[in-house]
Each structure stands twice: as structure tokens, then as C-alpha cells.
Amino acid sequence: MSEQASKAPEKLNGLHPAKIEEIMCSMKQPEVLKDVSGPWKSRIVWQDGFRVKAYMRNHAVEMDEPGALDATDKAASAHEQLLSAIGSCLTVGFVLNATRRGIKIHDLEIALEAYFDNILKWAGQSDTGNPGYRGITAKLFVKADADEATLRELWRLAYEGSPVTQSVVRGTPVNTEMEVV
């Protein structure tokens, strides 16, 4: 356990620093590492129109498309939720690293934004190009008990250590299969 963590209060940023430290250290053990490495799962069940439901462990999240696409707009679209997943993962990383260093966070928000590179490909109006986002910006707003240099370092660690962000940044391959039933 680091010296900072040993001096940490029982609870910080809604977490228990001592417990967090213990969990993080335990991940070096092969059996724990195996467990946390995966498999991570999601099952998508089509509902109607463009509306789907994603089931993950004992949780469910709905996704839909905007009304302009003849959809019911009952939930955010998958690509918006990708932005949210990146932002959420960056948040978790930032909070983890801040808590391990004993830094109290008062407020934190991340504003993400992206444009499609060539959405015409999705629309079947173009055969070439990338229908995905051409780039994603993520701006962190944070109020915390640390100097700016320290907070910038936490932001770097959050980005470099973010499983979701790095899956996108590194272009993780998606292997597809299909079965007709």
C-alpha cells in the first residue's frame, strides 16, 4: 500500500481508498487478473424499428435513433452511447487515480463531441469512406483539491488507462459471425 493511501481518509470521492488500493494490488494475482480481464458481455435484443435493448449482467440499457430517422427517439443512439462510454470510462479512471493519491474531487464533467466521417456509407448512399466518427473530442471540467499540473497528470493517466477509450484509439478489431435460425 502506498504511503499516501495509508494516510487516506476512510472515504474519499465516495470510495474507500484503503479498499481500492487493496483491490488494485490484488489484480496482479493471476486468478484475479483472469476474472477481471473478461469475458465482458452484452446481448442486444431488437425491439422494434431502430429501438434495441442491451443486456449486460443484470443491467439493461435502451438505445434508439432520433425521430428524424423515422425512429421513436425513446433513448440515445448507440453512437451517442459510445461517446458516453468513453466519457464514463475516463471519469472512472480519473476518480480512481485521484482517490489513490488522496485528492478530493468536488465536481467533474466531461463534454464529448464527434462528427461522422462519411455517414452516407451507413445510409447506403456511398460505397467508400468511414461511416464512423472521424475524431472525438473529450473536454474535462474538474474542480478538485490539487494543483493544475497534478490534475493534468491524472487526466493523462485516465486517458492512457481507459479500456474503452483505448479500444477506440487502438482500433480494436471486431470479429463478426452470423447464424440464421
Place this chain on the structure above:
Amino acid sequence: MSQQQLFPVTVVGSWPRPSYLIQALRRRQAGEISFEEFQSVADRAVLEALRAQEEAGVDILTDGEQRRDNFYSFVVEKLGGMRLMKVSELMDYMKDRARYEEVLRALDVPAFAIKSPIVVEKLREKQGLSLDEIDFVKKNTKRQVKVPLPGPYMLTRSSYFEGLSDKAYASPEALAADVIQILRKEILALKARGVDFIQLDEPTLSQIIYGAESTETFMCAALPNRRDPSEELALAVKWMNETVAGIDGVRFGVHICRGNWSRKEEVLLKGNYGPMLPYLMEMNIHQLVLEFATPRAGELEVFKEYRNEKEIGFGVVNPRTDEIETSETIASRVRQLAAFYDPEKIFLNPDCGFGTFAERNVNNADTAKRKLQAISAAAEKLRAEFAGTRSESARAH
């Protein structure tokens, strides 16, 4: 009301908060220190603000709003039934979140940085809104004092949030009735303490007129719900007149500006006062405290039609720049107005405060003081030039 010399120099309200005060405010808001502990820290900051204004030659002072989180949110400490809520806390109650998101993007601010006093129960009066402030100021300056208070329209509109406030008040109009009574009681209590200049802040009226879809000033969390401008302005007039009805012996000012949260001029609202003036003239108040130091305020000429109907608190310096306006630049601007406006009806002030929001000082105390010194120097020059005007004007009356 006090007799004034020509071109009295005054301020709009806020003075830059020193860092020790901001730290204390944060601790107060986190519940780490008591109201009384915070007040003792703020006493020091108020004294510094008063001395700076006196040294700069200001005739009518404020306490620099040093005890306030901002010019309207401070009421949560003074009234029961309100909670200071961040926009990020209000998101779950918003009907049109996408619109708020556009506003946040346009302003490039996080939702946690914008706080509004939100009515969550029936309002309950406690110790007055500004009486503690004025008691301290009166003990510590001999100069005339102005007390800025949130206007009835802004206080009602900014604090009524559907989903939270409707549990206590069926409508904003129902809330306004209580707000007006509270403000009237406050004004009478201030008058009894010898205050004869009260400024009611209604900057959100600019937002109604000039705010476009994604360029709102976002001064109040509740305001991005767009409404019909003429209906809203009529309501603002009605509520203002109900607030001041029958109260004499007090100079009432109304302050309107186009936002003061950023030094980026391009993100602030712009447009002349023309569309607003017919409504402002209907308000039974004495003075319009307005910004005029940037081109965003539009042409002075729109006031020709309404010349001399109200006093003008003439904004002559931009509170958001490092550059100090010269006294000659200021005097020259005043001469343009005085060419068609009675000099006795012209007060001089900055466009707005120097730290409208506690954690967003738009300038430092040194620059603020130097800007006020420039106004005072301009006033001296103008008094000499217009020395004969007062008696002529008095005879004409």
C-alpha cells in the same frame, strides 16, 4: 433622496473577491464552516472593497457583494424554502435537456459551474436579504451607499423550476406574489436604515430580447425555457411596479446588462436598448443602470425618444478588460450623451460588476480600482465643464 453633485460616480455592485474569500465561500457551501464564520472572513473583504472604492473617488459605494455567491443566488442563505442547485443537479428535472446542452456547449462551461437558487418549498423570511450587509457597511463608511438586490422578475424566473418548485407554488405568478412581498419588506427595512439608493438587478431581460437558441447568457438555470419576449417584459414591468408601489424617498435603479461571466466579448449578448425601452419607461423607477462601454450595447441615439425620462447610470468602462480607459475617453462618451440628455440625470458607473459570480472574477482589484479612478477623473473634468448647467437646468424646471 440625497442631492447629488453632477455626474456622481458609483458602481454596479460586485468587487473582485480575494482568494481567501473564495476559499471561505467554498467551505461555507460545503458546510465546513458556519454562516457566522464565513461572515467574519467576509468582513475583511468588504472593508478592503470599501477602502478601494473610497480611494478611487467613488461617491456611492456598495459592499462589493463580497458576502454573496452571486448577485441573486445569495438569497438561499437568507430565505427558507430555497436550495442553491447546480445545473448538473437540475438535469434530471429538465424537460428539454438537449437545449441546455446546446447552451452549455455555446458557453463552454460545465453544468456544475452554474448555480441557481431554486424554490423547493414555500418561501420563509429569515433575517432580511441584505440587512446584515448594510449594517456593516454603514458602520464602515461615511459615503452614500447603494444596495443591489435581485429584481422581482429575475428572482422569480430564476428560482422557479418545474418539477421542483411547482410542489410549493402552482405557477411562477404565485411565487412572484411572495417574492414581491419579501422585496418590499426588504426595501422598507433598508429605507429605515437610511439607504436611499436601491438597485434592482434585472439582467435577464437582455436574455429575453437578445438571447438566441444557443447564445443564452445562462445567468439563471431556469431561463433556457424560451418565452414570448413582449409578454415577459410586460410581466417584468408589472412585478417591478408592484415591488416599488407607494414607496418614496428611495432612488430605485434597475440594472440591465448583457452578461458578465466571460472576458470573451463574442460569447456575450449584443443589441441596442431600443426594443426594451418602451417597457423600461413603464417601470416606476428613477434610474436605468446600463452598459455602454462596448459596441455590443448599441447606439446611444435610441434614448433620444425618451430623453430625460429616467436618470441613466451610464456604463463608461468595461469591467472585463486589462486596459484602463482614459478619463478623456470616458468624458468624451459622456459628452455624447449630455448633448441631448440632462447632465443632472447622468450617473457614471462601470458596465457591470467586477466579479458578478464569486468564482469568476472578471478582473483583479488593482485594475478595478484604476478603472474607477479613471471614471472619477472624468467626472471631475465634466463637473468643471458643466458647472453652469445645473443652475440653468434648475431654473428650467
